[in-house]
Amino acid sequence: MQRILFWIFTSSLLFLGYFSYDVITMQGPINDAIEKPSSEVIIEEGDAYLNEIKELIGDPLDFTSGAPTKAGSNIEQNQSALIQKSTIVTYQVTNDALSNGIINTANTNQTKYARNTIAHNQLWDTFRTIIPKDLRTNIYSFSVFSDGANNLLGYVEPLDYNGDTWQLGVDFVDSTDEKNFYYTLIHEYGHLLTLNNKQMVSNYDWKTSSQKETTYSSFYGESTPDSYMNLYYEEFWIDYYKEWQHLNVQSDSEAQQAFYLEHADDFLTSYAVTHPEEDIAESWSFFILSPKQSNDTIAQKKQNFFYQFPELVETRTEILKNLLTEAKKD
Secondary structure, eight states, X not given: OHHHHHHHHHHTSOOOOOOOOOOOOOSSOOOOOOOOOOHHHHHHHHHHHHHHHHHHHSOTTOOTTOOGGGSXXXXXXXXXXXXXXXXXXXXXXXXXXXXXXXXXXXXXXXXXXXXXXXXXXXXXXXXXXXXXXXXXXXXXXXXXXOSSTTSOXXXXXXXXXXXXXXXXXXXXXXXXXXXXXXXXXXHHHHHHHHHSTTTEEOOOOGXXXXXXXXXXXXXXXXXXXXXXXXXXHHXXXXXXXXXXXXXXXXXXXXXXXXXXXXXXXXXXXXXXXXXXXXXXXXXXXXXXXXXOOOOOSHHHHHHHGGGGOHHHHHHHHHHHHHHHHHHHHO
């Protein structure tokens, strides 16, 4: 049933050198191996960018509009109606630019803003500046919405069954708090990083899921054994995942608060308890936006989880370099 609802919802969304060279003869052996900087050097470079960012905008985890407990969300089925109602305009992303904007005429609250293409492009340009180009090639649609301040700040949602193409949505009202907006965009990229089609297998048989599950699985499919999501789940969630499900923590706000209080040292934010996928996205955001931690608590270990992957250490430094560029615009 979940897959049927998913297909109905996503099908309604928009899918919308010449060079020359001289041959040079060199004496002696040629070493083709190019020595790459060590992870520690890359971490230090990223921390230097982070310090410059702090000098410009202060601590990127310190929001004027509240704590980072509401900094983005991957869209859930029970939110789809809300998103459709609050959507203002939806664009195709073609060659890294917005095109073919479709205004949601049913949303009469933002008719003037719906035609403000300059503002829409500014939102997209912020995401485009911060997240490296080769890491966002699966974004095929961009949606601007608003459900009011400090509610749903952003979302990502696959546009096809296989998770090859995705839509990014941002709330333009919440984007006025620049640090919160930066955090939201990094959080949403955390979902793209951990739920894309290289990390999750979409051809998931829900009828026999309980019989054959060997890795973390969710509405988006079943994670591959070596995926970031599955490794994170096995290290941090497997011991109380069934308890979390039994208590209905995802949907029950009182259960969320109780679960957080019981496991406060395990989570970086109270919002992280709402779902394992939100937890890893929150940990990803803290990994990007603060220095390496001491591993004294489970929460700190979650933040440090990503340092074991050299490619993610490089991504951190690249995002921080880009974020510094964005912060200098203001």
